[in-house]
Amino acid sequence: MWRKQEGARTGLTELPKTNATSQQAIAKTSVQMNRDLYESLQRGALHEASVLENARAAGTLAAKKTSSVLPYCHFKPLSAVAISFDWKVGSGVWELLIEAEVKARHAATVDSEALMAATVTALAVFDSCKSISQSIVLGPCYLSRKRT
Template identity: 30%
Template structure:
């Protein structure tokens, strides 16, 4: 179901019950920029809070499944699968989240919530390594979050 604003300015949910169920896939990605020494600590599993990428994977999957609880106009979906993948860069971590579903609406928001939560989890786990003497984060930033692929095809 989709939401739109009608002529009176009220939010309305568009009825999509007449649409056929189709396979929906969305892939979103983003990057968290970090100090090179922090990337090395992630690679070597030397972060005090534990395995950063495993934890961020679980967080991203859980978040994608809970998207409708976080974004008011998103409807609960019976997601078929969620995957979260990472690429260690010289100066950060690229994350990607892919969500699959069979139904009447897309899963872009689920993929975006999954990838951003994974990136936020990375930040949380490495923040002690990223802070400067004043407790600030001069290098750390999340950037380039976007939907990189959207697929809609018959079952």
């Protein structure tokens, strides 16, 4: 049973009555894996392009739907969502680096949308690879840059 805490406010807060400004946020995360999974992806055994493209699509959709998942997040029409991948390999490390950049013209920031995009992208990679390896580690996920 949910109980309202004394003095707690509920509902969306009103945005300031200011003009919309250009908003940008970049979030980063990673998917750490074992050598076997990395090599399977590189060999195409899991169709790496499909894994990454499906993850990119999932992250993009997640950014667009952030306000549907986070109850106090205002809907924002996004002008751009870009998700990029890079590999960090060496010294016993096999890691997929994920960067999600989100842009909008709005009064509220887009940091939650960027974090949602990065996190869901990593989760989609995990979901595609979990049958091959049980030693996948996601994160950390963090806000790398925010510009308002």
